[in-house]
Amino acid sequence: MKHRPNFGAGFGALIWFGIVAVPIYVLISASLRPQAGYLAKGPISPITSPTLSNFSHVLDTDFPRYLLNTFVITFAVVGIVLVLALPIAYAVVRGTGWMNRGTFRLFLLGLAIPSQAVIIPLFLIINQMGLYDTLWAVILPTAAFALPLSVLILTGSMRDISLELYEAMAIDGANSIRVFFRLVLPLTQSGISTIAVFTALQAWNGFLFPLILTQSDSTRVVTLGLYQFISQYGANIPALFAGVLLSAMPILVVYLFARRTLVSGLMGVGGK
């Protein structure tokens, strides 16, 4: 089919491009400007004397520690989710009996539990466990709430493995552990990277669990740090914007190098 240029659609797309690009332009340009310039001339004005002082100002605060905390949480959450979700999906796809079917239904139901709805009892549980205001208080619930979608995505990619391969290994007398490590893991790579990225994004961008389950400066994550900055910085908008950009920097780097994986990770349930 020949492609006549569709001018109407192109025009609409350009409008949307403007809606996306203008705020991002303001975000970047303002972060490069001295504070006085932003306040005097307003957000949409050309940059005259660009400066990195806003970034160094933010990095002089406790912000690097927030970044470090968020990194630790993200790695721990991804680790826990992979270690737990892979065997679950394996049992659901290859296991027999009602327990495995029940497991799949359990996680389907779990998909529907909004984290807001259980935050009050979670607060009680985390307190009882003596974990309040530790990084674990954020890691454990975040990992738990990433499990249902991870299990769904992994069961999807494990079902794509052909039955002949499983049968061939069974004839060779391989036990379930051997099948898991020699067959299932290598053939589930794309599913694994999808859920790793999806889970990492959830952990990196998480807001509610850290807001409720931590309080001190030493356990603060970047999203909460930014929220704190609003009241701390007041009118120092360029510094605030520098903080916003710094908080997104790791994701931006992943986007540049692994766009496809990141996009499928972002899709999560939509990709199924």
Next chain:
Amino acid sequence: MSRPSALWALPGVVFFGLFAFVPLVGVVYLSLTGWTGIGSPNFIGFANWVALAHDHLLVQSAIVTFILLVGSILVQAPIALLLGVWAAGPQRNRAVLSSIFFVPLLLSGAATTIMWRQLLDPNFGIPAQFASLLGGNGNFLGTRWGAIASLILVGSWQFIPFHTLIYQGAARSISPTMYQAAAIDGAGRVRSFFAITVPQLRNAMVTSTVLMVIGGLTAFDSVLILTGGGPGTDTSTLPYLMYSDAFKSYNMGYGSAIAVILVILATAISIIMVKLSGYGKMTSTQEGL
């Protein structure tokens, strides 16, 4: 035995049970208690529920939640559908532009909302810069409908790219022969769009809309950061009301009762989701294995 036993799933099931299902039962119990967050909850029967029935803020928050939800769907669904179909086209310029469209997805909800809070700032924001030209003071966040519109705007900016991805993926899987056949029959672009594209995207619409409903029902970060429920309590949503009752007024039992209402709404919606979206079918193929 080459097949895994149920033991493989056990650690994950226990872990998920502890942090998701135990709290789900716990929130129902806590809604029957009085608890300030310190010490232990004490059972008070249905007192929270009786008080809730007379709370005009609950009704108001439910209405605001509903308005935000419907407003967001009306804004997001058509734009995401059109953009998704557009981005699914094979042209090179579309691929380049759509990679920029997805940039809002890279910012966290908190970062996005903080950015918009400053962009909409009554004194230093974009409206303020142009307000003098258009008349008016540019103080969107200071009025009820302005604040609601701002929440819909920020949510749309943040989530339209995600829904665009859903539609793009679905539109790519429509067979090109259907369009060729339509073109031979003399159907124009608009006709093909409504006769082929829209019906073929039915499943994507269901998925996307259900996710919008659940997202709208549980919208919290943006309300807290952008409006703080204000002006006054004009933009208090159900999750925000729960948060402020539980963690600002330290009335955990009362907040739990609101949380139970949220759970019931979300469960009802997700049952519809399982019915409509074909997740149920996935279970049955698995049973046949």
